[in-house]
Amino acid sequence: SAVISQKPSRDICQRGTSLTIQCQVDSQVTMMFWYRQQPGQSLTLIATANQGSEATYESGFVIDKFPISRPNLTFSTLTVSNMSPEDSSIYLCSVDGLTSGSHSTQYFGPGTRLTVL
Amino acid sequence: DAKTTQPNSMESNEEEPVHLPCNHSTISGTDYIHWYRQLPSQGPEYVIHGLTSNVNNRMASLAIAEDRKSSTLILHRATLRDAAVYYCILRDGVEGDKIIFGKGTRLHILP
Numbered sequence: 502s503a504v505i506s507q508k509p510s511r512d513i514c515q516r517g518t519s520l521t522i523q524c525q526v527d528s529q530v531t532m533m534f535w536y537r538q539q540p541g542q543s544l545t546l547i548a549t550a551n552q553g554s555e556a557t558y559e560s561g562f563v564i565d566k567f568p569i570s571r572p573n574l575t576f577s578t579l580t581v582s583n584m585s586p587e588d589s590s591i592y593l594c595s596v597d598g599l600t601s602g603s604h605s606t607q608y609f610g611p612g613t614r615l616t617v618l
Numbered sequence: 619d620a621k622t623t624q625p626n627s628m629e630s631n632e633e634e635p636v637h638l639p640c641n642h643s644t645i646s647g648t649d650y651i652h653w654y655r656q657l658p659s660q661g662p663e664y665v666i667h668g669l670t671s672n673v674n675n676r677m678a679s680l681a682i683a684e685d686r687k688s689s690t691l692i693l694h695r696a697t698l699r700d701a702a703v704y705y706c707i708l709r710d711g712v713e714g715d716k717i718i719f720g721k722g723t724r725l726h727i728l729p
Contacts (some may be wrong), residue, residue, distance in 0.1 A: 505661075518702065534716060534717070536719075539647075543703075543705070543719045543720060543722055544662065544719040545719070545720060546716055546717070546719075549716055550717075593661050595660075595661070596718075605666045606667075607654075607717055608663055608664070609661030609662045609663065611660065611661055612660075612661050616713050
């Protein structure tokens with residue numbers, strides 16, 4: 502299994518500012534994923550982050566708005582840039598378990614609850 | 619990605635079995651069927667997964683139809699702590715690394 506921590510756990514921000522969310526894993530993992538969960542909704546995948554390469558973004562998400570860093574195999578950051586109230590969501594990171602692929606287990610962090618005023 | 623269809627919500631009484639259905643009529647031969655659940659104010663957690671055969675673990679059982687076009691998550695004896703949103707997800711053999719969530723089923727447990 503993998504234990505994931507996220508910082509901050511929650512924040513209230515002003516529109517136009519940026520927030521960087523950190524994700525720390527207790528073991529080395531190849532792939533990390535960032536999700537957004539808007540109020541009352543399901544999770545939406547933002548991007549996949551591999552160490553040593555640029556993140557791969559899903560349709561509707563762009564690097565300028567959600568830059569991601571992946572400096573090593575246990576850590577990643579997601580920045581929410583130039584925030585607006587529509588960015589108010591829970592942001593979660595996740596990792597694959599010991600193996601990756603269609604038969605592996607993913608582990609999720611507790612999430613960062615962001616409110617933009 | 620192949621899609622799944624689940625009821626929006628279900629209710630069950632405490633200490634009774636719960637059968638959560640999922641339809642995935644466009645499943646491909648290499649897709650694994652995964653179930654995750656999200657308890658209130660928490661990130662999703664893995665429940666169970668399978669390919670063709672029925673699977674059991676300490677949390678639940680997964681019954682997969684012979685044609686694999688549907689599956690059922692079985693909680694043998696629901697408790698109040700099982701109240702959550704349950705997601706049925708297909709992870710394909712090509713892009714199996716990422717999980718795409720559908721809307722899931724919100725399970726209410728009645729005391």
